[in-house]
Amino acid sequence: MGYMLLVLLFIVPTLLLGQFYFDAVLGKVNRRPNRLGYIIGFVILHLIYYLVDMPATLSSLLAIVMILCLALSYRAQLGTIIVFTFIYVVLQTIINSMGVYLFFGGVDYSVDTPYRLMQSHYNRSIKLLLFSFLVMLMISQLIRLISRRHSIVLQPRYYLLFLIVPLISIWQINVLFAYSQRNSYYVISVLGLLFLNVFVIYMFDMLMERFRLLNQNVYLQQQMDYQDANYEKTVHTFKDIKRVIHDTNQHLLYIEECIRRQEPEAAIEHIQTTLNRVDQAYHRVNTGNLVIDALVSNTLSIGQSNGIRIDTRLRLHSPTVHIERYDLCVVLGNLLDNAIEASKHIRVADDRYISINIHSNESTLYIHITNHSSTPQTDWSSSKPGDGYHGLGLTNISRLCEKYGGHMTIENHNHRVESMVVLPFYEE
Secondary structure, three states, X not given: OHHHHXXXXXXXXXXXXXXXXXXXXXXXXXXXXXXXXXXHHHHHHHHHHHHOOOOHHHHHHHHHHHHHHHHOOEOOOHHHHHHHHHHHHHHHHHHHHHHHHHHOOOOOOOOOOHXXXXXXXHHHHHHHHHHHHHHHHHHHHHHXXXXXXXXXXXXXXXXXXXXXXXXXXXXXXXXXXXXXXXXXXXXXXXXXXXXXXXXXXHHHHHHHHHHHHHHHHHHHHHHHHHHHHHHHHHHHHHHHHHHHHHHHHHHHHHHHHHHHOOOHHHHXXXXXXXXXXXXXXOOOOOOOOHHHXXXXXXXXXXXXXXXXXXXXXXXXXXXXXXXXXXXXXXXXXXXHHHHHHHHHOOOOHHHOEEEEEEEXXXXXXXXXXXXXXXXXXXXXXXXXXOOOOHHHHHHHHHHHHHHHOOEEEEEEEOOEEEEEEEEEOOOX
16 A cells, blocks of 8 residues: 555656646646546556556557646647657656666666566655656756747648657667666766757747747738738828819819809809719718728729729618727728729629628628629639738638637639628627
8 A cells, every 4th residue: 555655656746747847838828727637547547657567668658648648738739749748758768767877776677567666666766756856847947947838830840850859869768778888978878868858849949939920920011011001092092182172172263253253053053063973972881880981981982993883781780899990990901902902803894893791780790792803713812913912811800700709701603702701799
């Protein structure tokens, strides 16, 4: 019974060390809320590892699965979990090798299970436990200081590249343990492998930081491109205003001349004609929502300038839409930009047509935009000059749909593109 307590005494520190290590590399905030099952699995596998006599290869595989079970209790990319699992196994193996060299010199334990070894060498096992715990604790603390705990999706080749060093280290430790003499060269070799694997964690963390910055730069570039597009729309609007001011000035000069010549009927007729033309040219978009009114009105103006017929059906349950204005600008602005951009490349005049259908109920906003496309695109990359892409805009829309728990659907049938976005309102 005492020896079984000793087994549990080995398992508990190992569990705490594992949690401390994975908190350092994966982040404590990424612990799964329902992680009890993983911990129970870790304890059961640990008991099997200590109590069951098995070949060395199978024992090593069981140790890897045991640590992997604990690592899976964290929310992270599977490749990242596997890399840090193997590095942990290597670090623990190196430390245990040093402990065995210090406390089990001259002891033949190749035929013993860890449980039998503890029974026959109780005091040495306790020393090994304390040594392994303290050294691994210090290394984990060092890793905590250098790790930023990012969660970035990498390509599989990067995970495989960083797995090479831990895998070679495991093989090299077994070779040293089996064939090398226990001398200073053995100690230096083991310490070198220990340093190398800690350095791998640092390099892996630096790689993830680099890709995080690259992703951030791409996102910022997307936002800059979107703001540039909005700037162009603003310039276009100011040009329209300038043209209206110029035309209005000419109309006022004519009306002034009519009044001077005592011809009020001509002045009134001209005023009525001007008002009728202004009423026909003015696109009445007045849902009460500033973002929708501004973007749709601007699209109508651009469509008129480019010979694109635009039909709008706007029915809002309430002018107040519980979606952040910035997010709504990104979603609706990108959808309208994509429709305008695609329609500009249509050569048949009858197909230069956009249907904008926006409506809402008490809890959800629905956006349905239909337009024609010159080619049946499947990757939705824009053909417009520069480095702007529909795909980038759609990525932002998809990200915001995930933020609000909505979804986006794009269908293309016979060059007819239908873009549908559903955005549930956030709860205040």
